[in-house]
Amino acid sequence: VKGCFAVAAAAAAALAAALLSSDLDRTALLAALAPFVAAGAVSAVLSSRYKKAFKAAVVPALLDGIAPGLEYRPEGYLDESEFTGCRMFRRPDRYSGNDLVRGRVGRTDVRFSLVHAEERQETSRTDSDGRTQSETTWSTIFRGLLFSADFNKEFRGETRVLSGSPGILSGLLPGLVTLESPEFESFFTVRSTDPVEARYILTPSLMERIVALRRKFDAKGTCLSFVASRVHVAVPMGTDAFEPSLRRPADDPATTAAIAETLDSILDIVADLDLDTRIWTKR
């Protein structure tokens, strides 16, 4: 990567020389830019390889220290069907992700990954000659952590804990469940197919835990859903949470510590939501 930067620097010097020369022509300019492009491409390939190698070596070791037995796939991610099936987001037109972790924490089956879901937006505009041109842009539906774990109680319906307190018009859409905790209601709006089941899931204690979880990640847009006896937690963040910084050496303890802290706080969701307590009929 450093070599690429050197090539880029040399190319910059060549470009400067070309620009300063009086007989500047297009060929000279292209010749000056070519090393830039080549250096950029090589740099991208090298940094991608470096990140992959770093993650493959470091993340499994960190996971082993936190919760042994978890499987890690740097390029894997939760299925699009799981993203759509958790009922928190619209169906995306483009979906990708990385850093899939799955396995058991105590008795609780967990899986999570960083995902990026986008939707296509077509815009058309007419130029001065009357020609219409369409343009495709991509807007992000969700980018961040999608965490899914086996919930410790059985339920049949769908309960969604969406970000943002209920507004005046929230009651117009079906399924609004008003709960007793004003603090919880200041962060979330609950919608459910069954109001009794929503309260069976969202006990006063779990509501407190969810508020604490929201504070821990301190991410606006954090939301949860309870579907098919699993809890899904979505926390907006980048998709590079487990990647090393290119500006620091690979053995920099701060880089590893930051990744370990992120992994720890994600796996701690099991304890945060008390998912490993199995005192009901579900074992």
Added chain:
Amino acid sequence: VPAWIAFGALFLFGAALYNTMVRRRNRVRMAAASVDVMLKRRWDLIPNLVEAVKGYAAHERAVLEAVTAARARALSAPLSLPEKASLDRVVAPGIRTLVALAEGYPELKASEGFLRLQGALNEAEEQVAAARRAYNAAVTSFNDGCGTFPLRLAAAAMGLEPMELFEAAPPERDLPSGSTRDGSAP
């Protein structure tokens, strides 16, 4: 403003108030039905619990009898929800006392059948708590309508009165291990 427009607007306003109160009353009825189902589910577990602990409950015979009698009364005749709530205030702490007996008897505590029963009782307790909270939310919304303008006009015209909330059983004292940790009273 022509008289018929004013009359029409007034009619629509009155109909909206009336429909709102009908919807709120229906929500209370639906929630009450849920409470009924959940209470029955819990009461249906009592014979199994009595069977499981009767050999160990020499010192808790009064509790055993009170719980059994409360269940028999609940099943003998149709009761109103407040009557069922008052019976449940006997049953819920009684069940907790009987489950707590297992703490003194390791062989009972370790028995697979008892563990399953304990799980079912915990679940039933949480289900009752959830149904009670849903019922109280519906009653609060209904009572708000009975007490605030302009829904109060419709409530008075329909002869609706504020309803009682479903009070929970007294809070647990000595929580047995493996019992509910959620702090939600039944």
